[in-house]
Amino acid sequence: MRGSLLLRLGVVAWVTALVALPVTVLVLRGVEDGPHAFWIAVSDPTAIDALVLSLWTAALATTINAVVGTAVAWVLVRWDVPGRRVIAALVDLPLAIPTLVAGVLLVALFGPQTAVGHVLIGLGIPVAFARTGIVMALLFVTLPFVVRAVEPVLEELDPAEEEAAYTMGATRFTTLVRVLLPPILPAVAAGAVQTFARSVAEFGSLAAVSGNIPHRTLVAPVYILGEVEAGNPGGAASVSLVLLAIALSLQPLAGALARRAGARHA
Template sequence: MRASFGVWICALVVLPMLAVLARAAQGGFAGAWEAITRPAAVHALGLSFGLSLIVVGIDLIFGLATAWALVRWDFPGRRLVSALVDLPFAVPTLVAGILLVVMLGPQSTLGGAMAGLGIDVIYAWPGMILALCFVTLPFVVRAVEPVLEELDPAEEEAARTLGAGEALIVRQVLLPPLLPALAVGAGQSFARAIGEFGAMAVLSGNVPRETLVGSVYVLGEVEAGDSVEAAAVSVVLLVVSIIAQLVVSQVNQPWGQE
């Protein structure tokens, strides 16, 4: 049983990943280094990295606020908002890109108006950030929500009766239990954003050294037949997202069960 499952996982996951590593290492370390330090590659990787960091920052702020609103307030339409938060889990990311193109593209009313003001959204950084926010929207919200639900308001009340001010309550009572959940949400968002492809492919415009992100750069190299270059850049993206994923699983099991 375990042997057949092991073989299946090796054939489906481990072997392909090793193949990428092997291909990246084909030209030796120097070759791989040369591949990932080409100016276009550096720009694409840097862009992916930078955008992901910005998006994680936005996610943390709005994700915490959204979770707070969903848990602590009963407003009309709460269930609808909750359902909207889940949608990006299911909606294909390519479709997410299309959605934003429809809403903010040059032909749309909104996009036209903004273009008139000299603001490019689609095929530019603002649109890319919005798209990444869309696809990563649920992670922080859903990571934080259960923790907020379990937080007993009595703890805040206790702190208040002990004379603590609001700032102190947030810092000392609310934040500490939320930190692991925020870290999990941030890690998941980052891993998703750094590898995001579908939404970027339709909405970034893919201009090298301007709006071309790492994953789309990899596609370009594959289509150009340069699999060594593609593999080298992939390894960088892989390592970063796997580290983010490991951070998530470490925080999820802080006491190292097993």
């Protein structure tokens, strides 16, 4: 018994020192100059633009990945397709590739000096150092979330349910909307929430690909870096608190959705 108590104290001390302490300091630093200073920091036009940009690009990437991720999971689970293992490995690739490298990859393909980038800029759709690049980077790094959330639920779903719908005269569309989607929707939503949270917090790939132009392509995490480098840790901490609040309010939602998705196929 004494051994397990010591073990517990050791773990608590480790987590407290490594996680609780710095996060508490960050939160306190964000509010210690009073509500007025906090308000000034987060209502800075550059900060607001950065937050808004982070939120809408995250929302767009989340929407796209919810659809594409579900389709990828469906292909992986339901069909005997050539190269299934390759596809499965590709889906995990963004988990292993450093996020900064993901950004570098996009710059290497779409950068203004490259042939592809040159053509796209000529067509008026620049990718690197533009908002398109931000969304692409987010799609890259969050690719696995929806796929991995939907896969196990889809695996539990009996294909006979779809066949039953067909024998009763349902069209492909009706079957999709009324039979296939409802049971997997909580899982899709759980993956989407994860995608959104990660997108809002994403830094490395965006630092490389976004170009960091204030009011145009500067996302919130990169804005925070700028404030730190400009010697304004208080302002940086204040904006951090906004991001932290978003992330923490999403966590219970993600948990609840994952439990619902799990309960369905349990």
